[in-house]
Amino acid sequence: MSNKPATPTSIKVMLVDDHPVVRDGYRHLLENTPDIRVVAEANDGEEACALYEQHMPNVVILDLSMPGIGGLETLRRIKAKDPVMHILIFSMHDSQTLVLRSLEAGATGYLTKQGGVTQMVEAVRQVAQGKLFVDSKYVPDLMHHRLFATEDPLHVLSTREFQIFQLLAEGHSVSDIAVMLSISPKTVGVHHAHIMRKLRLQNAAQLVRLAIRCNIVKP
Numbered sequence: 001m002s003n004k005p006a007t008p009t010s011i012k013v014m015l016v017d018d019h020p021v022v023r024d025g026y027r028h029l030l031e032n033t034p035d036i037r038v039v040a041e042a043n044d045g046e047e048a049c050a051l052y053e054q055h056m057p058n059v060v061i062l063d064l065s066m067p068g069i070g071g072l073e074t075l076r077r078i079k080a081k082d083p084v085m086h087i088l089i090f091s092m093h094d095s096q097t098l099v100l101r102s103l104e105a106g107a108t109g110y111l112t113k114q115g116g117v118t119q120m121v122e123a124v125r126q127v128a129q130g131k132l133f134v135d136s137k138y139v140p141d142l143m144h145h146r147l148f149a150t151e152d153p154l155h156v157l158s159t160r161e162f163q164i165f166q167l168l169a170e171g172h173s174v175s176d177i178a179v180m181l182s183i184s185p186k187t188v189g190v191h192h193a194h195i196m197r198k199l200r201l202q203n204a205a206q207l208v209r210l211a212i213r214c215n216i217v218k219p
Contacts, residue, residue, distance in 0.1 A: 011128045014040040014057040016048040016074065017090075018066045022113075026061065026090075026120070033121050045074030052078055052085075058128050061120075062107075064091040064098065069180045072105060072163050079106040086127045090120070095215035097154055099134065101162055109133035154214060156198045164191045168204070169211030 013036055015023045023041050030036045040055040042048035044066050052060065060078060064071030071089065078085055088109040089102045099110045108127040111119060112135065119135065126133040157165060167177045174192060178185040201207050211217045 009035055010037045011035055011059060011124060012037055012039045012055065012057040013124060014038075014042065014048065014051060014055060014060045016042045016045070016060060016066070016071075017063040018043050025117070029117065029120060030124065036121065036124055045069040045071065045077070048074050049077050049081075053081070058086065059124050060085065060087045061090050061124070062087055064089060064093055064102070070163075070167065072101065072166070073181060075102065075105050075107060076159075076163075084130075086130060088123055088127045088133070093215065097152060097214050097216060100152075101159070103132075103134075105159060111135055152214075153199065153210065154216075157195060161191050161195050161198070164188060165195050165199075165207070166211070166216055168192065168195075169208050169217045 013030060015026050015038060017023050017026070020043075027038045027041070030038055039057055040051040042051050045068050048060070048062070062071050062074060066074075069077075071091070075087055075089075078087065083106070086108045087106065088111065089107045090111050090113060091098065092113045094112045094114060102110050108130065109123050109132065111123055111133075119133075123133040154162060154165070163181070164177060167180065172180070174188045175185050178188045181188070195201075196207070199207070199210065201210065208217070212219045
């Protein structure tokens with residue numbers, strides 16, 4: 001975390017990523033700008049939710065793939081506490097579906113780790129002002145989705161169902177998901193059944209194949 005003195009215009013940032021080396025790179029980049037200050041770092045979603053209340057950053061830079069509750073649930077919990085909090089997703093997942101789901105869940109921006117580092121400073125500044133920042137390559141897909149949402153096979157899932165779909169595709173059990181999301185195994189089971197019915201899936205293998213095809217998980 002930064003020892004750089006605060007200024008009246010400093011943007012306070014919290015980094016949330018389970019790879020310390022990656023966080024070091026982000027911090028070095030951001031700390032070399034005069035108007036951004038890293039005030040906290042978290043290794044997972046649970047830690048992020050606790051540190052958020054201690055430090056009250058202006059922007060949270062959040063990875064989606066982390067141990068524990070994961071990025072989307074972390075996003076949901078922080079937004080539940082502070083609906084106007086600005087969250088920038090910075091993820092390895094180059095997926096139109098995840099971009100859309102993140103924005104629908106309340107994220108203010110989305111960058112991928114493949115090429116987004118060069119845009120991060122600009123993204124943090126825009127997101128801190130409440131302005132949407134999404135890599136320009138996603139804009140045609142986002143516009144297309146608004147016109148042809150039914151082409152996305154996952155559009156029928158609610159936000160919670162999509163979250164559980166992703167966790168199931170990553171290999172988590174119903175009981176694990178219940179603990180991660182602080183809900184009962186029975187509730188997870190009901191959502192699981194709805195997911196399978198809505199997507200017309202017969203087994204776990206089909207669910208994983210669909211998640212890979214939609215670029216939700218890596219093969």
